[in-house]
Amino acid sequence: MTTRLLHVSDTHLGNRQYGSDTRREDFADAFEQAIEYAIDQDVDAVIHTGDLFDTRDPRLPDLNRCIDILQSLDAADIPFYGIVGNHERKMDDQYLDLIRKTGAAERLDTSPTLINDEVAIYGIDAVTRPAWHAEDFTLDSPPEDVFTILCMHQLLQPPVPEIQAEHPLEDVLDRLNLDLDALALGDYHESVGTVERGTTVWYAGSTERCAVDEDASRSVSLLEIENGELTRRQKELDTRDFETITINFTEDDSYGHAEDEIDRHVVEKKVVLVTVVGESNSVTSSDVRGIVMDRGAAVCCVDDERGGPEIDTSDGPSGDVQNKDRRIEEKLAEKDLSDIAAQIDERVRTEGVAPSGFDDEVEEMVMDAQAEAFDEAAEATPTEVTDE
Missing domain, CATH: 3.60.21.10 (Metallo-dependent phosphatases)
Structure with a gap:
């Protein structure tokens, strides 16, 4: 058989x-x-x-x-x-x-x-x-x-x-x-x-x-x-196709430039991932997504990596201006957090955290810390454990 x-x-x-x-x-x-x-x-x-x-x-x-x-x-x-x-x-x-x-x-x-x-x-x-x-x-x-x-x-x-x-x-x-x-x-x-x-x-x-x-x-x-x-x-298996597109903008490029670049690709019924690079201009990420969806894409995700306009900060506020992460870190330092709590806080404030995997990641961090603590306790002498 x-x-x-x-x-x-x-x-x-x-x-x-x-x-x-x-x-x-x-x-x-x-x-x-x-x-x-x-x-x-x-x-x-x-x-x-x-x-x-x-x-x-x-x-x-x-x-x-x-x-x-x-x-x-x-x-x-x-x-x-x-x-x-x-x-x-x-x-x-x-x-x-x-x-x-x-x-x-x-x-x-x-x-x-x-x-x-x-x-x-x-x-x-x-x-x-x-x-x-x-x-x-x-x-x-x-x-x-x-x-x-x-x-x-x-x-x-x-x-x-x-x-x-x-x-x-x-x-x-x-x-x-x-x-x-x-x-x-x-x-x-x-x-x-x-x-x-x-x-x-x-x-x-x-x-x-x-x-x-x-x-x-x-x-x-x-x-x-x-x-x-x-x-x-x-x-x-017969699964949905993906299409990746990169659009490079200059400051003077218009909506039509985005249309031309997208029309070089077949996007109908596909998952379309667009990366926008170059100079900032009047064409927004929403504009790019709209063009793609109008051409029959099933899903469109736009990653806009264009740099923003340069800002003259010479006339800005003076003094000790700190970013939000630095201020958060100073406040947390006053709380005397454990190492594992500090690591979790840092992970929460890290860009690009995937929500679907975050719970598992934090759980592993906590379990790692527990295992390390148990190992240290097992290695300690009975007197050391009692003293603690």
């Missing part, structure tokens, strides 16, 4: 990318497309390796849309097995547990889930960096002569480039008590793979583009296991 699985990952349902409800729908449509492919291929199961949702508190419409999609899979008698990713991870019960109550999904864990009595699937939810070294990777023993797959949501090198990875793949393989046949991963949005110590390791990639530099086709992985051998094929 051949066991066929569809590996889906990083669907990020509810992602209102570029502040657009159209993009929110695109993410749901891509997930639905993947599930329809699973039904069309009559797979034995779908496995999802984390970040089903883009946030730990998805909107009710996004949750309902997810359940509707999964119930179509359930109606085809195809089970859906998942783990929890870092974007959606909560401190207590997970939304995947809620969906499980509808009968449309199951959550993988360290006990084997058997498919056709030939494949045993395990799952370990996303592990934060502070908890990584204390995490127990012990898996329950599977039946004999089955193909074993562990699902995780981590950035491991290889196959993730070292500069982007969180942990070495060797660390996982060394700490597991089983010799795995395969490791199905989530969190990295490109489809890449490797083989390490006899274990096939891969990322399915995300089902939609979560960033402009994710320019490869989005896909899911169709897995076929027969006689202990794994064959993996990528299925490309």
